[in-house]
Amino acid sequence: MKIGLMGLGTVGSGVVHLIEENGDAIEKKIGQKIEIKKILVKDPEKKRIKEAQGKITINPYDILEDPEIDVVVEVMGKEHPALEYMKEAIIRGKNVVTANKEVIAKHGKELIKLADENNVNLLYEASVGGGIPIIRPLKSCLAANKIYEIKGILNGTTNYILTEMKMRGMSFEGVLKEAQQKGYAELDPTDDVDGFDAARKLAILCTLSFNKYVVPDDIYTKGIRTISKEDIKYAEELGFTIKLIAYGRLDDDGKLEAWVHPVMISKKNPLNGVNGVYNAILVEGNAVGKLMFYGQGAGMMPTASAVVADVIDVANHIPAQNGYDDAEIKDIVDTVSKYYIRLVALDKPGVMSKITGVLGAEGISLVSVVQKEIMGEYAEIVLITHNALTKNLFKALDEIGNLREIDKVASVIRVEGDE
Template sequence: MISVAIMGHGTVGSGVAEILTTHKQKLFKAVGEELYVKHILDLREFPDSPLADRFTKNFEDIVNDIEVRVVVEVMGGTNPAYDFVKRCLQAGKSVVTSNKELVAKHGAELLAVAKENNANFLFEASVGGGIPIIRPLSQCLVANEVDEIAGILNGTTNFIFGKMINDNMDFSDALKLAQDLGYAERNPEADIEGHDACRKICILASLAFGKHIYPDNVYTKGISEITLDDVKYADSLNYVIKLIGDVKKTEDGKLDILVAPMLLSKDCILSDINDVFNGILVKGDCTGDVMFYGKGAGKLPTASAVVADVVDCAKHLKARKRIFWTDSDGSQVASYKDSKTAMYIRVAGKGEMAQSLFPDSEIMKADGNTVLMTQEYKFGEIEEKIAKLNENGEKVLSAIRIGNL
């Protein structure tokens, strides 16, 4: 019997407990031993739970219990999760987490602590919820040099865009509906301002390229400035707008990494991903394009990925999984100003100055505005040109990258 502790009994934590208790026979066949939930850490009371006798409010009960070999962290945030996870690893216990913020901020350190103590630190559910992506990147695609990873990494923003595109909703109404349906938090900043997607692309980039990428080093722009007009104009030009996390190697070996809204051609495989679904495109030198698709969140999809990591840890109690990256100072990240992109730029009025600053652009006139689909420029140059337009009274209403995926 292998004893497991779960830290947190919210949506995902309760799903993990449910799977571990209702799928005992299947999990026994996979591991060869019973996975027994011995402790559940939560400050709340759950008297009606079938596992009511396993609950504790004291973390010391877990870290000091030598029978507990695998710990599941599904508390969220970094305080106290970081301290609890680090102490469990130092005690030689393997840890599984779905906590993208924890991995994005402290992944390199916690992987090093796990290595020092011959334990495992696994986090399949931290990116894409129930979509397998960490294990395929670290195992199935290990023979590839990864050229680029790009994806729709946040289901909430994708749901909002879907409502804007298909139901003619403006941004605020679509956001409210997402909140009413439980897809978005009361404070939706992490979703709509791109922080959630940023953490996920940082984890994928760290794994694919071997050095830790910190969120503070990544250019991140959310979707709160996207209007219904932009969605309609994009559609008329045979594009859709999606929030994309993207990382690729530059010619000098640095990483061009960002999170931003992008216009995607309707021919792009990511353009058809709708509702709360996520899609992650990995470009490898041997495999070519490989696509991972599914629900990026939800109680049981995410819990399923967590339990898969628990099983992996249970199979490797005396040996480490080969998943690792080193720490870094951020010097491998290219300046966002050097990132090259074509742009959709919408200006009020005739846009005469815009057309002179962005020559050879495709031009569309609509509703008293001028829409330019520009050639490719360095983003720093684009910022300078937009600032010049605004300074000279030619108001820029929207500026959105055009994806080349």
């Protein structure tokens, strides 16, 4: 089976290396040899790994028009021109394997339909969780289940930042700078720290789990830029750890709750121990109960492993496509959660009664209150609510923020228990 590889960056180089190193073992498993015939690059003069010699091209049609190439492996990244190359490959009857979460999250419905029409496979295991097998289990191993809920830590960069903030007492800005120096964060970290990367992955997982087509723009997304070392400290005192959680659940009314948001999770929660650049995904099905998928969510060889596994599935003629209905996404304000709230307020009698009065008027009661004196006449107040309708909480916080005794509403974070 001959492959056209589009992209020879970190993941592409890993794919080449893995096929070269494990080619004999793969051949024994599938009964045929896998060969990379052509590799598309932007700069033909750039120094490349030795295994790529003699296969380099800058013309995509050297791959797309080659009748011997059975599979196009796209690991270029970015939305364009990857989307156009994938479409062209599918129309020409070639199977496509990709690690491109942006293209799959935004255009998966169109590409899946196109692949069905042309009787080819579109496989994208590496688009979520790097080397963690999650797409294939949802499609096959768990296909007999009704999936109730899916949630997890889907971005290694944000998990690394939050872990370091907790372990070392550093600020978000300080850890981000270190992460960029170490290569854990991009020079422009927007996709990661603002939650967009996790939202793209969640859109893919929700589509597969609930058979409802979801696009990232439908998902309420809040990143970690506003998380301070003070929030980390208070979370620890209250018995929690802050993680950026991606969450999806299909309600009985057919509406999908889907969001990406910082969450305070209990130390008994299995996601609490997922630290550094690692990812984890919790899936609950009606037959299997609760499962956890854990591992490195990115990196050369873990991602290459998922890409090559998809190529092997193509060789084994494993069908890949599914039909999905459009999802009806529940507005974030209609969801229910406990919340952590950090306020900065004048340190004087009567302030707490005003705050609790506003919350009480919206039907919001409190689990705990922590008040600590800070600079001058102001105090920092930390509240944990009981379960509250988010619409009511937002309304109450708007009113609280307008009280003359309140300097600012500094932080609002969802809170989860043990599960």
